[in-house]
Amino acid sequence: MSSLLVVPVIDVQSNNFKELWPAMVLAFKTSSFIALDTELSGLGARKALLAESIEDRYKAICHAARTRSVLSLGLACYKKLDDKVDRTYQVQVYNLTLLCAEEYVIEPQSVKFLVQHGFDFNKQYAQGVPYDKGNDKGGEAQGVNMRTLFVELLRANKPLVLHNGLIDLIFLYQCFYAQLPDKLGTFTADLSQMFPAGIYDTKYATEYELRFTASYLEYAYKKCKLDNSRSIAAAQDGPHVFLEFCNYTGSMQSYVDYRPCTDCHGCDGPLNICVQFSAYGWCPSGSHCPMSHDTDLIIRQDEKCKEDKRQKRKRRKKKKAAKQEGEEENDEMPLDKKAHMENEDGKKILGTFTAHVEEKPSDVASAAESHTEPRKNECDSTQMHKAAPDARDQAPKTSERKAEGGTHRAGFDAFMTGYIFAFATIQNDEGPESWIPVCANKLYLSGKSVPLHVAKSTFSKSSRAHVTKMEHIWRKRLPKADGNSPL
Numbered sequence: 001m002s003s004l005l006v007v008p009v010i011d012v013q014s015n016n017f018k019e020l021w022p023a024m025v026l027a028f029k030t031s032s033f034i035a036l037d038t039e040l041s042g043l044g045a046r047k048a049l050l051a052e053s054i055e056d057r058y059k060a061i062c063h064a065a066r067t068r069s070v071l072s073l074g075l076a077c078y079k080k081l082d083d084k085v086d087r088t089y090q091v092q093v094y095n096l097t098l099l100c101a102e103e104y105v106i107e108p109q110s111v112k113f114l115v116q117h118g119f120d121f122n123k124q125y126a127q128g129v130p131y132d133k134g135n136d137k138g139g140e141a142q143g144v145n146m147r148t149l150f151v152e153l154l155r156a157n158k159p160l161v162l163h164n165g166l167i168d169l170i171f172l173y174q175c176f177y178a179q180l181p182d183k184l185g186t187f188t189a190d191l192s193q194m195f196p197a198g199i200y201d202t203k204y205a206t207e208y209e210l211r212f213t214a215s216y217l218e219y220a221y222k223k224c225k226l227d228n229s230r231s232i233a234a235a236q237d238g239p240h241v242f243l244e245f246c247n248y249t250g251s252m253q254s255y256v257d258y259r260p261c262t263d264c265h266g267c268d269g270p271l272n273i274c275v276q277f278s279a280y281g282w283c284p285s286g287s288h289c290p291m292s293h294d295t296d297l298i299i300r301q302d303e304k305c306k307e308d309k310r311q312k313r314k315r316r317k318k319k320k321a322a323k324q325e326g327e328e329e330n331d332e333m334p335l336d337k338k339a340h341m342e343n344e345d346g347k348k349i350l351g352t353f354t355a356h357v358e359e360k361p362s363d364v365a366s367a368a369e370s371h372t373e374p375r376k377n378e379c380d381s382t383q384m385h386k387a388a389p390d391a392r393d394q395a396p397k398t399s400e401r402k403a404e405g406g407t408h409r410a411g412f413d414a415f416m417t418g419y420i421f422a423f424a425t426i427q428n429d430e431g432p433e434s435w436i437p438v439c440a441n442k443l444y445l446s447g448k449s450v451p452l453h454v455a456k457s458t459f460s461k462s463s464r465a466h467v468t469k470m471e472h473i474w475r476k477r478l479p480k481a482d483g484n485s486p487l
């Protein structure tokens with residue numbers, strides 16, 4: 001089942017932005033859906049970002065988006081090829097290095113983390129595609145720039161796919177679209193008109209549709225890939241996902257970074273799995289952790305645990321026989337589903353990890369201690385989740401990628417996000433273009449069992465800046481914005 005997939009990521013920066021513009025716009029227009037990911041300069045105080053009230057959370061993320069910036073943007077355009085078998089997609093991946101033209105906060109820990117993970121600040125300052133935040137300033141609404149590229153993304157009118165996407169969407173709005181509205185209801189109303197083809201959050205889909213043991217990006221991607229290749233190998237009925245990449249020639253070739261994506265099934269490194277990493281895709285020891293952070297190994301371990309539990313349950317059921325069938329229902333739930341509220345999605349809070357480890361809550365400490373007794377705990381992630389309900393909230397959302405060089409992360413993360421979506425859509429048999437209706441316009445909310453709905457309610461108003469943009473984009477009038485809206 002081992003396979004080597006090499007993903008070409010096109011490196012976009014200021015010196016080739018104009019040259020690549022037509023290719024990017026064409027990729028948007030011809031795609032079936034577009035997956036997106038960002039890397040940010042920081043997020044500020046984590047507690048506020050996870051506030052109990054979603055409205056408060058929105059305010060905190062807005063504050064971050066106004067004071068921080070998007071450092072890079074990954075776009076993966078998935079185009080379904082109708083003349084090919086099953087679900088064959090042609091995929092184009094772009095990684096844009098960006099430079100906010102205004103002052104912004106960059107957190108020291110973010111710099112440290114980014115540098116450790118191969119982010120090139122020299123390149124960013126020398127070659128980042130410049131952009132201004134907030135509302136359009138005159139000429140920005142025309143020409144070839146980041147803001148008009150975002151307009152082309154909207155004009156393409158394709159389903160937008162993100163992994164744990166609320167933060168990305170708030171930053172995108174502030175950085176490339178308009179001043180964020182004060183109210184969450186206004187923001188979601190605007191979003192629903194910006195992306196009428198639907199917004200899909202693969203973290204939500206992973207938890208509530210695919211129901212994997214964990215839902216951090218790399219885990220979900222690798223699990224989808226593994227299940228897909230198993231299904232192909234077993235010649236099972238039903239559609240499978242196949243990918244094709246373009247053959248880049250000429251000057252294009254020099255912009256492409258070929259990113260290998262290996263399935264190394266525990267071929268090297270420690271065999272004992274890090275419990276913390278296994279559950280959250282993150283561990284306080286980072287690359288110094290003596291335990292394994294190998295996602296492939298973790299997935300196989302989880303599968304084995306699941307199977308063991310299933311067998312146990314089967315035996316128990318046999319014993320209990322007919323009478324008590326109802327009682328066992330809950331066991332059908334994925335084994336630690338409820339527990340997955342958050343973690344990973346490291347790109348979001350780049351690097352504040354050392355600082356936070358120092359003030360780690362006792363839960364994290366106990367999780368970390370379990371490193372010393374991995375065999376005992378390895379099958380009991382449920383227990384650990386329960387013991388550490390806040391760990392993932394307190395934990396910086398820094399996904400540790402021990403072995404990865406990590407350049408072009410936004411592009412590659414967008415690619416993985418798109419793959420999860422492609423795989424998730426074949427899991428329900430509602431026809432090829434139905435995507436995942438049950439997941440449409442639902443954004444994952446950390447620590448909440450209900451998603452955030454992206455919709456325009458009868459009570460919510462659109463922001464003025466948004467209505468003006470929409471009129472420009474579609475060259476027509478939309479329903480009137482309310483005069484009392486915050487902008």
Ligand SMILES: [Zn+2]
Pocket residue numbers: 274275276277283284285286289290291292293
């Ligand atoms: Zn670890």
